Every structure is written in structure tokens, then in C-alpha cells.
Amino acid sequence: MSLKIVLDPDRPTTLALEGRLDTHTAPELDAALDRMLMSAGIKRLIFDLGKLEYLSSAGIRCFIRARKILEPEGGKIAIVNPQPAVQKVLDIVKAIPAGGLFKNIAELDAYLDEMQRKVREGD
Amino acid sequence: MSYQATAQRLEAGAARDADELAARLAAGVDMVIRPIEGGVRTVAHQLEEVDPPPEQYAQRIRGILNAWPEVYGSTIAVEVRAGDPAARAFAPYYFRRAGAIAYSDLALDSYGYSKLPWYRRAADSGQPVWSAPYFDAGGGETWMVTYSVPFFHRNPDGARVLAGVVTADLDLEWVRRVAARVRLPPFTAGWLASPPSPHDFVTPIGTSDSSGAEVVRAAAEGMLSKGGTFGLMRRQADREASYLAVRGLETLQWRLMLVMGRSQLLTEARDVLRRQLWLGVAGLILLVAAISFVATGVSRPIRRLAEAVGGAKDGDLDFPLPEPRRDETGVLTHALLRLRDSLKLHVQMRAESIAAQTRLEHELEIAASIQQSMLPRRDSQRLPPTLRVAAALIPARRVGGDLYDYFVLRDGRLLFAIGDVSDKGIPAALFMARVSGLIRVLGTAGESPERILAEINARLAEGNDACMFVTLGCGTLDPADGRLRYASAGHEPPLLRRSNGDIEEIATDNGAAIGIEAATEYRAIELKLAPGETLVMFTDGVSEAVTADGKQLGSERLGRLLVDDDPEKMVQRVIDALNDRSAGMHVDDDLTLMAIGLASRERREFAPDLARDGVRQAMAWLRDMLAGVLDPARVSEAELIAEELLTNVSRAAQGRGVRATVECRIGVREVMLVFRDDGAPFDPLAQAAPRLDDDIEVRDVGGLGIHIVRELADHVGYSRENGENVLEIRLNRKELS
Numbered sequence: 001m002s003l004k005i006v007l008d009p010d011r012p013t014t015l016a017l018e019g020r021l022d023t024h025t026a027p028e029l030d031a032a033l034d035r036m037l038m039s040a041g042i043k044r045l046i047f048d049l050g051k052l053e054y055l056s057s058a059g060i061r062c063f064i065r066a067r068k069i070l071e072p073e074g075g076k077i078a079i080v081n082p083q084p085a086v087q088k089v090l091d092i093v094k095a096i097p098a099g100g101l102f103k104n105i106a107e108l109d110a111y112l113d114e115m116q117r118k119v120r121e122g123d
Numbered sequence: 124m125s126y127q128a129t130a131q132r133l134e135a136g137a138a139r140d141a142d143e144l145a146a147r148l149a150a151g152v153d154m155v156i157r158p159i160e161g162g163v164r165t166v167a168h169q170l171e172e173v174d175p176p177p178e179q180y181a182q183r184i185r186g187i188l189n190a191w192p193e194v195y196g197s198t199i200a201v202e203v204r205a206g207d208p209a210a211r212a213f214a215p216y217y218f219r220r221a222g223a224i225a226y227s228d229l230a231l232d233s234y235g236y237s238k239l240p241w242y243r244r245a246a247d248s249g250q251p252v253w254s255a256p257y258f259d260a261g262g263g264e265t266w267m268v269t270y271s272v273p274f275f276h277r278n279p280d281g282a283r284v285l286a287g288v289v290t291a292d293l294d295l296e297w298v299r300r301v302a303a304r305v306r307l308p309p310f311t312a313g314w315l316a317s318p319p320s321p322h323d324f325v326t327p328i329g330t331s332d333s334s335g336a337e338v339v340r341a342a343a344e345g346m347l348s349k350g351g352t353f354g355l356m357r358r359q360a361d362r363e364a365s366y367l368a369v370r371g372l373e374t375l376q377w378r379l380m381l382v383m384g385r386s387q388l389l390t391e392a393r394d395v396l397r398r399q400l401w402l403g404v405a406g407l408i409l410l411v412a413a414i415s416f417v418a419t420g421v422s423r424p425i426r427r428l429a430e431a432v433g434g435a436k437d438g439d440l441d442f443p444l445p446e447p448r449r450d451e452t453g454v455l456t457h458a459l460l461r462l463r464d465s466l467k468l469h470v471q472m473r474a475e476s477i478a479a480q481t482r483l484e485h486e487l488e489i490a491a492s493i494q495q496s497m498l499p500r501r502d503s504q505r506l507p508p509t510l511r512v513a514a515a516l517i518p519a520r521r522v523g524g525d526l527y528d529y530f531v532l533r534d535g536r537l538l539f540a541i542g543d544v545s546d547k548g549i550p551a552a553l554f555m556a557r558v559s560g561l562i563r564v565l566g567t568a569g570e571s572p573e574r575i576l577a578e579i580n581a582r583l584a585e586g587n588d589a590c591m592f593v594t595l596g597c598g599t600l601d602p603a604d605g606r607l608r609y610a611s612a613g614h615e616p617p618l619l620r621r622s623n624g625d626i627e628e629i630a631t632d633n634g635a636a637i638g639i640e641a642a643t644e645y646r647a648i649e650l651k652l653a654p655g656e657t658l659v660m661f662t663d664g665v666s667e668a669v670t671a672d673g674k675q676l677g678s679e680r681l682g683r684l685l686v687d688d689d690p691e692k693m694v695q696r697v698i699d700a701l702n703d704r705s706a707g708m709h710v711d712d713d714l715t716l717m718a719i720g721l722a723s724r725e726r727r728e729f730a731p732d733l734a735r736d737g738v739r740q741a742m743a744w745l746r747d748m749l750a751g752v753l754d755p756a757r758v759s760e761a762e763l764i765a766e767e768l769l770t771n772v773s774r775a776a777q778g779r780g781v782r783a784t785v786e787c788r789i790g791v792r793e794v795m796l797v798f799r800d801d802g803a804p805f806d807p808l809a810q811a812a813p814r815l816d817d818d819i820e821v822r823d824v825g826g827l828g829i830h831i832v833r834e835l836a837d838h839v840g841y842s843r844e845n846g847e848n849v850l851e852i853r854l855n856r857k858e859l860s
Binding site for chain 1: 738739756759760762763766767770827828830831834835
């Protein structure tokens with residue numbers, strides 16, 4: 001019963017979380033986030049929760065903390081693939097603002113494309 | 124009665140005993156082997172009717188090994204037909220090795236089963252057959268005999284063609300050990316022998332000296348060929364005359380031989396007689412001495428009488444008495460005559476009743492030990508931890524007609540059965556043995572309870588000349604979800620004890636008792652056993668026990684005895700109550716009671732050490748408590764609730780020692796979690812709900828936890844009791860799907 005944090009070199013701003021994110025494992029995620037957020041300019045930090053089985057408020061605190069660090073620099077966080085049990089907790093606390101929660105990577109990509117298109121047309 | 128006559132009578136009695144002992148020992152062996160034969164034939168019959176794919180053969184072979192610990196190995200070997208892809212060589216062999224079940228493939232070319240006698244003889248004759256003793260090289264790797272039963276399939280054109288052979292092996296080393304364990308009377312030697320064949324097998328019964336077996340065997344074969352079973356024979360070695368009793372076994376086609384030395388028998392008889400008479404004669408002498416003391420000097424006839432009695436030799440009750448006179452001494456003489464005659468009668472009757480009693484004891488000893496060995500032993504099987512099974516069987520006589528059995532199937536379900544044969548004693552025990560074996564075979568093969576009843580009925584109703592029948596209840600219980608399937612053949616309906624102590628009678632779809640009508644179908648009922656609930660089955664010996672008021676106990680009053688949660692205690696309490704003769708209980712039937720329950724995890728408490736790894740331990744404890752009670756997603760939510768609440772308590776304590784406990788109560792409709800801590804008074808429910816908008820701050824997170832708890836629980840309540848914060852959480856139980 002532990003947390004595994006998987007980093008994909010092809011997607012440098014994606015953290016895939018596996019297992020349980022609770023009081024005991026949240027500090028591990030905080031430490032990983034601190035290392036990652038040292039490099040400035042991250043526009044979008046993505047948490048892939050496809051294999052996360054358990055999430056408590058301590059884990060949500062990590063997500064909020066990441067938001068608070070990124071937002072002053074114009075960055076955002078996105079959560080993809082939450083499984084039903086985790087989705088239920090996210091729904092209860094509404095900790096992820098509208099436009100930050102995606103069923104899967106494809107939906108996220110589509111959203112990002114749309115945003116880029118809008119930005120270009122806006123230019 | 125002369126000494127000679129008495130000795131002759133005793134000798135004749137002992138010789139008759141030897142003859143009967145041979146018959147009974149033979150019947151005892153048959154009693155063990157016959158159910159095995161029946162079981163193998165049943166498997167063969169099933170292969171014909173059901174025609175399962177070969178992948179399922181292993182399961183059925185294991186069923187045979189599971190049903191009879193006596194069987195060493197078993198296989199289903201497929202008949203090979205060139206050009207038919209469905210009839211390739213296939214023969215998985217399972218056998219016992221070092222306490223486990225080992226596997227061997229007999230279909231290898233090096234083994235070539237289709238040419239071996241155990242296969243060939245059954246295949247060619249089309250009949251069940253026992254093999255001669257042989258060493259199974261490449262298979263069981265031991266000396267054995269094999270019972271082979273052919274099975275057939277129907278061609279599309281309706282012709283019956285051989286499909287293969289089902290077998291069961293007996294390890295001859297096992298036969299040797301079992302035979303050595305039998306206790307024979309003094310001066311008796313015995314042997315068990317296969318029919319003459321290339322590799323004869325002869326083993327001594329009991330601690331018999333194995334020398335001279337060949338002479339005895341030759342004499343026995345001679346006797347059998349003339350149709351005799353008993354007679355005198357002379358051993359050439361010592362020229363001593365011996366009695367020889369021989370029996371052909373009905374099952375193995377083997378012989379059982381007993382030899383009893385005649386001279387030793389006579390010595391024995393003489394000793395017995397002397398011991399018997401000594402007491403009688405001593406009594407007579409005392410009596411006459413007393414009389415003569417009173418009458419000394421009064422009457423010479425009395426003294427003569429005394430001399431006559433006193434002169435009687437040891438062991439001789441035919442001493443002469445003077446002619447009775449027509450006075451008081453004549454009355455005394457008549458009294459002495461009557462005393463002498465009744466003493467003679469007494470001695471004779473006593474000798475006969477001792478012999479009869481010994482015979483009966485021996486017979487019952489064999490049957491009782493066989494029957495006891497058929498009951499399941501809890502320590503011999505691993506039951507899932509949540510299952511609680513307890514049972515008791517108390518026969519009214521040495522052997523009974525009741526039975527119960529339970530064992531865990533490969534898919535983890537428990538198969539259980541309880542039954543009551545219509546008769547008592549040895550015939551009922553034999554009938555019961557067949558039923559027990561069939562339950563094991565059919566149960567292990569994965570048949571449903573209602574099919575098991577129908578199959579057993581089909582077997583036993585055929586040729587049931589004794590018109591015996593058995594009521595049988597049979598069911599399966601899945602410990603994972605409490606799903607219970609139960610079918611009944613004329614058996615008493617079980618009782619269900621709810622976790623709150625309520626007792627209900629289960630309405631079964633009761634069919635006819637087994638053994639009455641061959642084509643009977645049975646239907647099962649389904650219900651769900653919740654943790655803490657217990658299914659109680661019993662035979663009519665329990666419900667028809669007569670209580671102090673002269674009425675039968677009945678299932679309603681039986682229900683009132685079921686006050687214990689724990690099946691073990693429950694069974695013990697009922698048995699104690701039925702055995703309490705001081706309370707006026709009267710029982711004259713076999714008593715069998717079986718209780719099966721899912722462990723009640725009703726109310727448990729856990730005190731996590733929050734300074735250490737307490738939160739995590741509490742979560743793990745709760746996960747174990749609720750597994751199978753709530754569905755997995757809901758269990759995970761209960762963990763989440765525990766984590767949020769205990770983390771809050773721990774954080775509020777800020778390093779000061781706080782004692783916290785978690786209590787878990789599992790009810791029929793809900794689960795209650797009660798969190799207590801002796802920290803400062805704090806009502807988390809009184810706090811404002813966190814602002815759930817985009818500006819949520821990290822410091823709001825404590826409020827988030829309690830918000831999650833309120834959303835997940837069906838009800839949350841706070842109170843301050845005895846210096847503790849008490850937070851009660853209710854989680855409703857939905858039907859587990």
C-alpha cells in the first residue's frame with residue numbers, strides 16, 4: 001500500500017500516480033513536485049490518476065499546493081483519468097476548477113488544441 | 124454335565140467363533156472396498172451421461188481421492204482410436220505421495236497404458252474388474268491392485284463404443300499395514316491373500332507369524348474348491364490339528380484365512396471352565412458347611428449329604444447325591460439338587476453369553492471405527508477464516524444411521540450435508556457409508572446440491588430391496604458473499620439464527636426422501652447468510668427428544684436453545700441440554716447437529732497509537748473488518764473516513780498524547796463506526812463548510828477532510844461523553860451483488 005510516482009521523459013510535465021495518495025504518501029508527492037517546479041515556466045502540470053486507487057484530503061492538498069505555486073506564473077494544473085472512487089472524492093471537494101479535469105489524455109489534448117487555436121485566432 | 128462335555132461345548136463354541144470371525148473380518152474389508160467400487164462406477168456412469176470435456180477429468184479423479192483416503196491413485200484413461208482426433212491417448216494420473224497429491228501422465232509412449240492388464244481386461248470384458256497385484260512402473264511406482272471400470276459413449280448411429288476406463292488403485296503396502304492393525308483372539312493366526320497369480324500377495328492379519336502361510340493357503344484353496352468354508356486341517360510341520368476358516372471376499376476376489384490351534388483352544392477352554400466352576404463349587408461348600416454346622420450331631424443324613432457335596436471334584440457338577448428321604452433332610456436334598464442343576468445351567472449360559480458378547484463387540488468395533496473415520500475432521504481441512512462450522516454426531520447405539528459431512532470445494536465454497544437413514548445399527552451404517560461416499564464424489568465433481576440429491580437417489584433407489592431410505596439436506600455456502608444454496612430430500616427444515624438472536628425456520632422446497640422413487644427431481648432454495656448469522660441443521664433425534672413434560676422438543680423449543688453466536692458453543696449447548704437426564708431429557712435416537720455460520724464481526728474496537736503508525740493501522744484494521752460486509756468501493760470510503768478523522772485528531776493533539784479508539788459495529792442493515800478521543804472538546808460538525816471555489820486555500824484542507832466524511836457517510840453525529848469527543852458514522856449496507 002504505497003504510492004508510485006512515474007515520470008515519462010516524453011511528457012516532462014506529466015506525473016502518473018499509482019496506488020494510494022494519503023496522509024502517509026502525500027509528503028513523497030510534495031517532494032517530487034518541489035523538484036519539478038524548480039524549473040520555471042511550466043504552463044500546464046498534468047496528474048495522470050489512471051492507476052490511483054485511493055485519494056484523501058491530504059492528497060488533494062498536494063494538488064491545491066501545486067496550483068498555488070503555478071498560478072502566479074500563469075500555469076495551470078490538469079487531472080486526467082480519475083477512477084470512480086477518486087472521482088467521487090474530487091467531486092465532493094470540487095478542488096479542481098472547471099477546465100482542469102479530463103477523462104483521459106485524448107480529451108486533454110483536444111482541449112489544449114482548442115485553447116491554442118483560440119489563442120492564435122485571438123492574435 | 125461332565126467335564127468332557129463342557130470342554131467340547133466350549134471348543135465347538137470357540138471354533139464357531141473363528142468361523143464367524145472370518146466371515147465378519149471379510150465383511151469388514153468388503154465394507155471398506157465396496158463404497159470405493161460404487162464410487163468409481165458412479166464416476167464412470169457420470170462420464171457416460173454428462174460426457175464432460177477431458178479438461179474436467181482431473182477434477183473428477185481428484186474427487187475419488189478426496190472421497191476415499193484408502194485409494195492410492197486414480198486415473199481416467201481414454202480409449203485410443205486411430206484417426207479419431209477426440210480419441211488420442213489421454214490419462215492424467217493422480218496419486219498420493221508424501222502426504223500430497225502427485226501427478227503423472229500415463230499417456231506417455233513409455234507407459235503405453237492401452238496394452239497394460241489393468242486397462243486391457245476392463246476394456247475387453249466391458250465389465251468392472253480388479254487386477255492382479257502388480258508393480259506400477261512409470262505410474263504410481265508401487266505394488267498395487269487396480270479396480271478398473273470401463274465407460275462408453277454412443278456413436279451418432281446409436282452404437283455403444285468403449286470410451287475409456289476409470290480406475291482406483293489400492294497400495295498393497297497400505298493393505299499390509301491395515302491388516303497388521305487388526306487384533307485377533309489368542310492362538311489365532313490369519314492371512315489375507317490374492318488369488319493365485321504371477322505375483323501372489325499374502326499378508327498376515329494382526330501379528331500372525333507369517334510362516335506356514337503357503338500350507339494354509341493351499342488347504343484354503345482346496346476347501347474353497349469343494350465349496351467349504353470351515354474344517355480341521357493338519358499342519359505337517361508340527362502335525363498339530365488346527366481349525367481353518369476361509370472366506371472369499373466379495374469385493375477384491377481375495378481370500379481371508381484364519382487358523383486356530385486345536386490343543387491351545389482346549390487348554391483355553393479348560394481354563395475358562397475351571398474359573399467358572401470354582402466360584403460355584405466354593406459357594407456350595409460354604410452353604411453345606413453352614414447347614415452342617417447347624418445340624419451337626421442332629422442328623423447323620425445331613426452329614427452324608429455334606430460329604431457327597433464336599434466330595435465333588437473340581438469342575439464336576441455331576442456329583443451324586445443320596446436318595447431324598449421323606450423328612451426335612453429330604454427337603455434339603457431336593458433344594459441341593461435344584462441348586463446343582465441351576466448352577467449347571469448358569470455356567471453353560473454364561474459361557475455362551477460371553478462368547479456371543481465378544482462376537483458382537485468385535486463386529487461393532489469394526490463398524491464404529493469405520494463410521495467415525497468417515498466424519499470430517501476440522502483440523503484436517505483448512506476452512507476460510509470467516510467460516511465457522513461445528514457439528515456433533517452421537518449415535519444411540521455403537522453405530523448409527525446419521526451422517527454429516529462438509530468440505531471446501533476448489534472454488535472456495537463450502538459443501539455440507541446432513542442425513543438420517545431410516546434404520547439403525549449395521550445395515551443403516553452400510554447405507555450411510557454409500558451416501559457419504561457419493562456426496563464426496565459428486566460434490567467434488569462440482570455438482571449442485573439438488574443434482575447431488577437426484578444422483579444419489581437414482582443410485583440408491585435402484586435395487587433397494589431392504590426398502591431403506593435416507594432423508595438428506597445438502598447445500599453450498601460461498602464465504603465470500605454468504606450466498607447459500609440448499610436442497611432437501613425429506614429432511615427437517617433448518618433453522619436460521621439472525622445476528623440479533625431471532626430464530627427463523629427456513630422454508631425448503633422439500634422433495635421425497637432418498638431411496639424411495641428412482642426418478643425424483645429436487646429443487647434448491649437460495650438465500651444469503653449475513654455475517655453473524657448461523658444456519659442450524661439437525662436430525663429428528665434432536666427435534667424428537669422427549670423433554671421433562673413428556674412432549675417432544677420440537678424445532679421451536681430447539682430454537683430457544685440457540686442463544687450463542689458461536690456455532691461451536693451453540694452445538695455444545697444443545698448437546699449438553701439433550702444429555703441432561705437430570706432435567707428429564709429422554710433420547711433414544713441418533714443425535715446429529717450441525718451449525719454453519721459466517722463469523723460475526725459485530726462489534727470490535729481498535730485503539731490506534733497516533734504517535735506511531737496508528738492511522739495506517741486503523742485503516743488496515745477497518746479494511747479487514749469490513750471485507751465482504753460492504754462492497755470494495757464502500758470499504759475504501761470507510762478507510763477514507765477513518766483517515767480524515769484520525770488525522771484531524773492527531774493534528775489537533777499537536778504532539779500531546781491523545782487516546783483514540785475506533786469501534787466498528789456491523790448490523791444487519793448498517794455499519795456503525797464510532798471514533799472517540801480524549802482530546803479537547805471539538806465538534807467538527809459545528810465548523811462552517813469550506814468554501815469550495817477556485818480560491819480554496821491550502822490551509823482549508825482540514826475542513827476539507829470533515830467535508831469529505833459528511834458527504835460519504837449516510838449519517839454523522841457528534842457528542843461529548845465522559846470527557847471524550849464521540850463521532851458516530853453510519854454507513855448503510857446495500858445488498859451485496
